[in-house]
Amino acid sequence: MARDQGYGTAVVKGIQLLQLLLSNTTNATRHSALTDEKELARHGYERQDNAHFKIDCIREALRGLDVDDKLVNNGGKNEIVYYIHNRDSVVNGVEYPMTTAYFNQISNPASGILIADTNITPSHAGRLLDNPIETYPPLSHWSDVAFLQYLGPRPLPLRFVVRISIQNVEMYRVLHKSEEGRAILGTPHGSGVAWMLIQHQKHLGVRRLEKVMVFYAPKEGDLWRWPSLLFWIA
Template sequence: MTNDQLYQTAVEKGIKLLEYFTNTIPIPQSQFTDPEDLYDEGHVASDEYLFVDVERLSTPFRDLGTNSVMDHEGGKNILVHHVYDQGFENDIRIRPYFAQICNPEAGILVAEGNLTVPVAAIFEDLFIEILLLQHWLDIAFLQYLSTFPSPPPQPLPLKYIFQLTIMNETTCEILKSVIAKQDAEECGSWPGLTFDIDSEEGRAILGSPNGAGVAWMLLQHRLQLGEKQIEKVTVFYATDQGDLYS
């Protein structure tokens, strides 16, 4: 598929996803609604995550009325990290992991670093049975939910979702097409490029693999998140991250 075809397919997918947000037909809800589901499905909490660099988001966080200080330094940002060990017990192997930075007070969720079980299995040439709890949209939601007191507020506050170090090739190609349409070679650091979700570019980004994951999280966890809507999407380079989009 050419880049133009990838882009157009993403636009069409984005249009369909936006229809789901206004459609009166009920969207099937996720069966995963309790953080305990993570452990029950083999995802083990771990503090062995060495790559957190929330300072990359210090400027956007400031503009959103908060800061990038982590909780162990007295701030409100909490790293939640889980690894999946089953079938990946050998330490030399790549293990699936999910690491999100959560700020429940500000309603911010940051996808810091994620390697899903199917992708890790491909890297390691392993056969892994299909898991019920394997998608980022469910795992990240449960990790975010875990940072709230029990019982959590209803609806759960979630205002901003960041995705750092995007490495999905399809998403990156779609983003390149979006940027090229602005007659630019790159989007620059924050505030980068912002698009209304109803614009062609906004729909294309929503229809990318990364954008669709966010959409399905909001759609399939409506019972706890409430009727969330996506208004805008911003693309920017994270500080000191070379050519990795955020």
């Protein structure tokens, strides 16, 4: 029963997000005010240069999309953009402690693709600390952080979003029930993509999700066949 309820909730949420995406109108009340890359530092995030990502796990998928399949350090256009929430911050007079959250995306605006690798939000990371944190900075959702990590030429092209090796119970339950697009969109990993498109229309334009595909991008050392998602954006 719990599984069916979770699936039904995901479908309802997915339908609501689709309606927002298909409205074909911009709504200023839904626009995010977080549109400058400097907001990352202001909210306590620091870029790291020691991030690693082996693109081999999705090379076949990238070639199938006819986009660049190499990292910048190998002569390609895919750049690893890794931030950790490792500093306390004060935003609009409110103090926010660091949570050790981290966001790792592979950004390629030239090809219009954003690849989400490992991401732990402040709300999740903060609960795992010895002294749990329940106060999170305004910049804490994947949809906003990943957008800032993707920033490039304007208007900002975005044709594909990939979410790799999803380790999330809610997603497993939905995929076990069905791979229906509306249900996937209602999960945290699907809704994050939708909210990015909805809240950042000023820079992305009015976009819609054309389709979503479940695939597998096995990484070295994986102990499980984690699902990945590929979103086509039109």
